[in-house]
Amino acid sequence: VKLLIPRETAPGERRVAATPETVRRLVAKGATLQVERGAGQAAGFLDADYAAVGAELWDGEACDWETADAVLCVQPPRAEVLARLQAGALLVGLLAPYGATDLVERLNDRRASAIALELLPRITRAQSMDVLSSQANIAGYKAVLLAAAALDRYVPMLMTAAGTIQPSRVLILGAGVAGLQALATARRLGGVVYVSDVRPAVKEQVESLGGRFIDPPQLEEAPAEVGGYARQASEAFLAAQRQQLADQLALADMVICTALVPGRPAPRLISEAMLDGMRPGAVVVDLAVAQGGNCFGTIPGATVERRGVLLIGADGLPSTVPNHASALYARNIAALIEHVLVEDGFRLDPEDPILDGCLFTHAGVCRRDDIVQPAGLSPIG
Ligand code: NAD
Numbered sequence: 001v002k003l004l005i006p007r008e009t010a011p012g013e014r015r016v017a018a019t020p021e022t023v024r025r026l027v028a029k030g031a032t033l034q035v036e037r038g039a040g041q042a043a044g045f046l047d048a049d050y051a052a053v054g055a056e057l058w059d060g061e062a063c064d065w066e067t068a069d070a071v072l073c074v075q076p077p078r079a080e081v082l083a084r085l086q087a088g089a090l091l092v093g094l095l096a097p098y099g100a101t102d103l104v105e106r107l108n109d110r111r112a113s114a115i116a117l118e119l120l121p122r123i124t125r126a127q128s129m130d131v132l133s134s135q136a137n138i139a140g141y142k143a144v145l146l147a148a149a150a151l152d153r154y155v156p157m158l159m160t161a162a163g164t165i166q167p168s169r170v171l172i173l174g175a176g177v178a179g180l181q182a183l184a185t186a187r188r189l190g191g192v193v194y195v196s197d198v199r200p201a202v203k204e205q206v207e208s209l210g211g212r213f214i215d216p217p218q219l220e221e222a223p224a225e226v227g228g229y230a231r232q233a234s235e236a237f238l239a240a241q242r243q244q245l246a247d248q249l250a251l252a253d254m255v256i257c258t259a260l261v262p263g264r265p266a267p268r269l270i271s272e273a274m275l276d277g278m279r280p281g282a283v284v285v286d287l288a289v290a291q292g293g294n295c296f297g298t299i300p301g302a303t304v305e306r307r308g309v310l311l312i313g314a315d316g317l318p319s320t321v322p323n324h325a326s327a328l329y330a331r332n333i334a335a336l337i338e339h340v341l342v343e344d345g346f347r348l349d350p351e352d353p354i355l356d357g358c359l360f361t362h363a364g365v366c367r368r369d370d371i372v373q374p375a376g377l378s379p380i381g
Contacts, residue, residue: 001069001345002032003337007039007060010075012301014042014322015329017072017093022334024053029341034058034068043322069345072333076103087111088363090346092333094118094131097360097371098263104366111364113348115336119358119368122228126354128335133177134328139317140181140258143285144170146317147254148189150303150310152281155254156190167192171252172211173245173269173294174259175202178287182256183211194248196241196269197259198233199225214248217241232261242271250277257286257294263371265292272296280308289313 003026005018016039018026023033035055037047047057058064065084071077073093082103085091089112095103097116107114117131127133147170148155157167170186172179175197186193187210195206196214203213217240225231233241249255249270259267266288275284275296286298293313297306300315318325339354340346350359350367360368 001030001341002034002067004063004065004068004071005033005035005039005055006063006071006073006077006081007036008074009078012316012319013075014319015074015326016040016043016045016322017074017326017330017333018050018055019043019045019327019330020049020053020055021327022330023050023055025334026337027054029338030343031337031341032056034063036060036063040326043326045323045326070337072337074329076100079106082106082110082112085110085112088113090115090340090348092117092336095360097368100372104361104372107361108364108366113362114360115355115358116360117332117336117358119360119371120336121354121357123353129332129339129354131329131332134332135318135325136177136258137181138321138325138328139287139314140178140183140256141185142317142321143178143256143258143287143314144182144185144189144254146312146314147256147283147285150283150312151254153253155186168253169251170194170254170256171245171248172196172256172258174257174288175199175206175211175213176258176260179256179258180205180209182258183209186254186256187211191254194252196245196248198230198237198241201225214244217244230259230261232264233267238267238269241267242269242274245269246274246277249274250279252278253282255282255284255295257284257288257298259294260288260291266294268292268294268296270295275306275309275311278309282308283310283312285312285314287314287317290315 033055035050037057070090076095091114095116155168158165168191170191170193172195175195193211195211198216206213286293286295288294289298289300298311298313300313303312
């Protein structure tokens with residue numbers, strides 16, 4: 001089979017969907033890998049390194065999209081590329097499937113199949129393919145480094161000849177993959193870390209990493225979880241949670257926001273009034289900013305100062321650690337390709353528990369109208 005790796009064209013995207021390591025791995029399985037010249041450059045992977053492990057290099061214009069069996073990407077390719085896919089071709093990437101009616105129409109036009117890695121199930125068998133986890137991990141790590149670099153204080157406790165410096169106080173909202181890595185990173189820097197989540201099950205994980213868990217408000221309609229994800233909280237629950245967090249915020253030096261509910265706007269956990277209670281010099285990094293933000297006033301890709309508090313709208317952090325982000329992303333994709341690869345093509349079995357949820361278009365038919373058609377969006381909670 002012929003696999004195509006395009007150079008990513010989305011603004012700010014520096015990752016690539018295959019590295020020399022995964023090209024070697026897939027070539028050994030009998031695949032032909034065609035890599036666009038310069039595809040890995042922003043992530044530190046050179047054309048010569050791809051060529052050395054058996055990739056064929058092509059120039060953007062000269063690409064034969066029509067003959068590709070699969071296109072492996074990070075973000076969705078350009079419309080003109082999609083228009084040239086052959087019938088039955090497979091597209092794999094972070095395809096932003098929620099409400100993606102245009103993309104689905106283009107794919108169905110070509111009778112192409114697409115796997116949206118956002119929809120991969122969080123089951124043990126799919127762990128090696130779990131792009132959301134590998135990338136969220138990087139985002140959680142980098143968010144703490146950004147906050148530490150912007151902070152007007154030390155993070156660790158220091159005993160110096162000029163006296164003792166108290167450690168910074170860190171508040172993390174959401175203890176999923178990103179939040180737990182943020183906790184671990186902040187602890188490595190020596191911070192005292194408090195963590196809030198609505199899923200009581202994460203308390204143990206937080207404590208095992210040296211964090212202090214803030215128990216969720218004890219309301220009857222507590223959102224709890226479904227399939228390991230948080231359900232959407234009611235407005236009453238969020239109001240109780242905000243009240244609880246207001247005191248924490250007033251003491252915090254660094255706040256890392258990672259709270260998400262799949263397919264829904266991010267819960268708004270920090271209001272304008274709560275920001276007013278924070279000390280000047282404190283820093284908020286909002287990883288949920290692209291989903292509407294956990295914090296009032298954060299803007300995707302921008303840093304704004306509000307009454308001395310720095311609000312960092314941290315969109316696309318994995319792309320700012322492009323070498324390791326690509327290394328992990330490419331391994332996740334290689335594991336998925338190996339899972340579906342058969343002698344003369346791909347076996348895309350919609351009954352396969354790994355593919356069932358994430359094969360969102362197949363041979364001209366959209367299989368996940370529930371998430372693609374915004375009108376059909378059903379509440380998760
Ligand atoms: P996510 O990105 O959807 O959400 C991040 C966190 O925000 C979650 O912990 C969620 O509970 C929390 N949250 C939602 N609303 C909140 C609120 N109002 N206040 C505070 N926190 C709130 O989650 P994720 O990082 O993708 O992880 C989801 C789960 O999947 C985790 O339990 C994780 O351990 C699990 N997981 C399992 C596997 C596997 O078994 N293969 C792989 C990866 C992750």
